[in-house]
Amino acid sequence: DQQVKQNSPSLSVQEGRISILNCDYTNSMFDYFLWYKKYPAEGPTFLISISSIKDKNEDGRFTVFLNKSAKHLSLHIVPSQPGDSAVYFCAASAKGSQGNLIFGKGTKLSVKP
């Protein structure tokens, strides 16, 4: 049973527009959430994170929103750039989990010029 779900395998967006990537989770013990970006044949690169005590965290063009009651988080990229084209993974961890991150299956973002 998947504890972290990314229901959209792919997303295509025009350059300059907003990209919204979604993630749902089932485990109410999760208290920390992260987004990673991955290019082919490379390891995941950390993008942004959010603690469960917050509902929003912003870093430049990237903003993560957390809705604990809905067990849902989203990553907004504004404005989207062609270099943002990659697979984006949502991950979650529970308090005391010692770095055992639970990942979703990823969403492939394509930003078209």
Add this chain to the structure above:
Amino acid sequence: DTGVSQDPRHKITKRGQNVTFRCDPISEHNRLYWYRQTLGQGPEFLTYFQNEAQLEKSRLLSNRFSAERPKGSFSTLEIQRTEQGDSAMYLCASSLDISGNTIYFGEGSWLTVV
């Protein structure tokens, strides 16, 4: 380059052979992790070290897999008697501050078992 370093980047081996991967974490990081990623999936946790102590192992880590971190610096992941199902990307990650569980990945080691 002060990121997480993994070697080799690619390995093709015949079924039944043993393979070993090496990971050098970010120098001041005392925590080191191994993950595995197969096609179409997200990374899956395998094991975790704090300094030289292996503190947690996933049930994915069968008895053919062994990981060590002898001096609390670099780590090795050995797979004995490889099977085709072991074909995957093996990712090493490290962290310093457990607060927030943000970990930083290396570029991965691709294993193909033929």
